[in-house]
Amino acid sequence: MDAEKRKQLEAAGWVVGNTSDFLGLTPAEAELVELKTRLALLVKEQRKVHNLSQDALAQKIGSSQSRVAKIESGDPSVSLDLIVRALFNTGATRQQLAQVILDSE
Amino acid sequence: MDAEKRKQLEAAGWVVGNTSDFLGLTPAEAELVELKTRLALLVKEQRKVHNLSQDALAQKIGSSQSRVAKIESGDPSVSLDLIVRALFNTGATRQQLAQVILDSE
DNA sequence: TGCAAATATGTCAAATCTGACATAAAATTA
């Protein structure tokens, strides 16, 4: 595993451990983590494109600023449901969602 | 659904009159429900394509037969995380996932 | 038909995710 990527994941709170531990993840598990991370970044991008503060987005999804911050930082306590719910509320399209999925390595 | 709201949705390009609208969901919420429903169906398709029983798939994702049944039936207690985790464990590709998202009405 | 495998449905305690809150830090503005 790329050291830089592990650093990013750990900084985001994912329990990564050493390289062999990461390789111990099944491909399916790794794909899910990768997917959530990329969608989280898209939320941040879209929110900024539409000039929304984290607090404004939080209102739209009935949540709080601190949780939106966690969504965007890829916090492991955040569900895929919440990420996608946030995405759709930033005005992101299904096409953008699909593109991110296709791009996920 | 009240006429004014219908007018607004139609002006925004939404096809009104389906189940989601009846339930009073926002467009974003409706998209999420639609997405989960379609992905749930893909899980069932993929599982059968690969000749897996619900119990066999359950083992792969560390769950149980009854929960796999709930995933595939679109049970509201099932998270998007679990649906996607199941999907990847049936051998579904990111391409298939993206296609379903693009096809969602 | 009868039987076995597969699937569906309801329940529940435990695990996970949640919004809310406090507060710190960073960014933006005056």
Added chain:
DNA sequence: TAATTTTATGTCAGATTTGACATATTTGCA
């Protein structure tokens, strides 16, 4: 610069989701 807004981080009780289990129903096949 200081003041204001925005974002980040930690915590936690309540809500949601979970696997497991029991059991009913359906399906497929001899």
